[in-house]
Amino acid sequence: MLPEVAGIPTELVLPTFSTRLLGRLVVFVNRPGFEIADDDWATYVQWLKSLQSQQAELAILTAAGGRAPSSAQRSMISRELKTDALRIAVLLSDPKLLAIVRVTSWFMRGTAAFKAHEIDKALEFLGAPESSARVRMTIRELGGVVFSSSAAG
DSSP: OOOEETTEESEEEOSSEEEEEETTEEEEEEOTTOOOOHHHHHHHHHHHHHHHHHOSOEEEEEESSSOOOOHHHHHHHHHHSOGGGEEEEEEESOHHHHHHHHHHTTSSTTEEEEETTOHHHHHHHHTOOSOHHHHHHHHHHTTOOOOOHHHHO
16 A cells, blocks of 8 residues: 555556655656556546645656657646646756757746756756655656766766
């Protein structure tokens, strides 16, 4: 049985991704090579909605390694959640994709893209007090890859 906070599980392990709550920080890791399934995404959004009912603000750190949510999935976040109370940091290993997400983040308040190894910068942006060591360990435990500054380019 997974630990819970106010009756809400602190971790979701789904076929196309896994996510874990560390305090008010949500760590999200896609399964490499998998598109995010709509059913998995709907479960995730409902989980986030439950978390938002318990805590005013949420910070989401998305680790590099999987495919991005579809536009329909991203719009579900906007419809279902209080987006003004969300901060999202996306860690990316592809320099081209990093540039694209940085440009689109100008239009998505509270969202920023970082190089895959810039966990400390991402945590600072999110205002998350978690240690980068704990976050790196969580990313690994959820099946993600942790990049060093020399490996990420």
